[in-house]
Amino acid sequence: MAGRNVAQGAEVAIIGGGIIGIAAAAYLAEAGRDVLVLDRSGICEETSSGNAGAFAFSDILPLAHKDVLSEVPRWLGDPLGPLAVPPAYLPRLLPWLWRFWRAGRPSAFESAVAAQASMMTLAEREWMGLIARMGARHMLREDGCLELYESEAEFEAAQEGWKLRRRFHIPFRHLEKHEIAEYQPGLSDRFVRATFVPVWKTVSDPQRMGQAVWTHAETHGARFMPAEVTAVRREAGEIAIHLASGERFACTFLVIAAGAWSRRFAAAFGDRVPLETERGYNTTLPLGAFDVKRQLIFPRHGFVITPLETGLRVGGAVELGGLKRPPNYARSRAMLEKAARFLPGLKTEGGRHWMGYRPSLPDSLPVIGRARNDPRAIYAFGHGHLGLTQAAAAGRLVRDLVQDRAPPIDLKPFRPGRFRGD
Template identity: 40%
Template sequence: MGGVSVIVVGAGIVGLSVAYEALQAGAAVTLVDRDPEGDKASLGNAGGIAVTEVIPASVPGLWKKVPFWMLDPLGPLAIRVEHAPHLLPWLWRFARAGSTSEVVRISAALAQLNGRVYDDLLPLFNKVGLAGDLFRKGALTVYESERGLISDKREWDAKRALGIEVQELSAPQVRDMEPSLGPIVKGGIFTPQWSHVSDPKKVVDVLRDWLAANGAKISKGEVSRVDPATDGVRITLDSGRILSATKVVIAAGVWSARLAERLGDRILLESERGYNTTIVSPGIALEREVIFAERKFVATPLSIGLRIGGAAEFGGLTSVPNFKRSKALVKLAKLYLPGLKEEGGQEWSGHRAATPDSLPVIGRSGPSRHIIYAFGHGHLGLTQGPTTGKMVGDLLFEREPHLDVRPFSAARFSQKWVPP
């Protein structure tokens, strides 16, 4: 792609995957990040390649469960009181995304996107030297009550209808697969298409090093503006430095909405803070990722220890983490994994970039076809990173699209919310 220069803002898994794609296409690539190697969602996530997650967060009937979850101050969902007024437009849109027809539309778009994940992820992992860091062992969703399984039945049926393999297991079958699980587990679902990585930080570090070794320039700086220019796109850094390129991709995770807003595009994007604890010597072993259905958390056997995490806390980007949540999740894990040793855990928290309809934003900006958005992947950025890279590559280089990008357009948020 002689003569095309691409600047990617953000060196998380999404920005790195976009940079990989642009480099493969022969463009001159610069990655700009305020802290290229620093902490971010892409480093501390649960490490799941969660291709089976094709149902949006907002579904019919969810509102019956929400008050119950929120009763527990350390439960799976929390909204910080001081942030609640800012959240109203997002919540309004979230509620609308939960209608039956919207869920059908959104699930089909997610299934289409996740259906491509291994086609895009495997070649990337193989090329950069991560082939041995992907474990295709499926995931086990476990239930502590028959009622829990029955209440999720409709969701599992919907997944099956979208091509997801779903195998129902009895309690002894579950314990055969994962002997560390205790008697609290009454049954489960095995989803063989799921996989997990050795360590998400390793994935990001190896990919970034590969990009640098193969010609991408990695620049440190905080981007304050991205603007269309006559000959392409201009980027202004906080330091006052100006960078120019033929095309720019905004892949700055949850911080992307601010840059889009300065361009004139309104995006409904919120920080959904998650928490976890990584225990180096947990005293038990899991073969695969385990999802604890009723309590809404997961445990992943990473190469660096057992990572136990979850929670969805809406408190804005500047909120201070409440690590009592990490501790509460470890306590819950002990109920399921009686042999778990809790000592020496490393606590972490990070911002998921959540859209109200659970679909990422992948597409051209309103003001310029040369500025492309790639953010808002919520719970699935590690999973969808390489496929997002491919889709953005199609837009950058005007190729025949791999997927229909219309469901992911930023324009879906252009309608302003008016309080009822």
């Protein structure tokens, strides 16, 4: 199969060389399928290269919960704060924001938590198995994370979320002020409480982990083609893929895992998915910038600090601004300035700024399932800031859909058509 002329087609074509697409490729290739991945940039060269590197298996709360909703007015008042919407983009965003608000209703919220918890349980099991098969255990850090609070009021406001996690048997430990330094020396005295989550994991570097996944997929026969896909459609009983180069080829199954660029491909198969773009920013500082022991989370400010083998990454925040606006790296600098206040002595020189496009849906759940107009087209996108975390689960589920096997979790909450008529 490896010597086949790409123009002749593939059994399974995957649009998207990010972490979701290549995880699907790995699972399908392991199962003996002929797999071709198409991406304009390369393997994990865009959004999957610059994330915070977390396996956030305990992060089961949808963004649309009341603690976040109550903060939205304050955040929107700060153009460099945790959540920003460029004024010119607001009219286009209003339908998405309306769905986001509806997703915060108690019944919808409870359903989303249960669905996210099932996805996270599967994700942890599948990632640990995939890492073992890849021989990549050395790339995994199991140091937990530390969530930090600047006031008792902020700590108390977070308790509802921790109670929900306890319901799903997620372990954590609340810390008093005098205990914080044991978990992270050198923090500012401004933090009065913290919560340690021992099951939180990080990777040595997200791009290198993605490349290791691809090496595993390639070893099992998966192929990559650098190409820009301009259109997909059903033609004469097959699925046709059209490239910017003018080439056209057919596939038996098509997996759409193009992240924030997936919406127009889904529309070609009859599914109007309200996919929006969380533009995330970070700065990666050189090694030695500060001795950070584990990922530090600052929920009130919407960013994290992650120790990687390639440096110290300070990033997060959300800018809902679509795919076409130029980056606003003032947001990266604002987070870096806060990080310097939170970690006195942090060396902020020599950092590399970055922006990525997180594919976000109003209910914080991805779209995983078959297309409305053709069951051979399968979707795996919309994971928001949890793409790395949920990639192995997505890969397993895509494989099961292609092989027409019963999935290990209920896919109804993730169905593509769930937004019709909402």
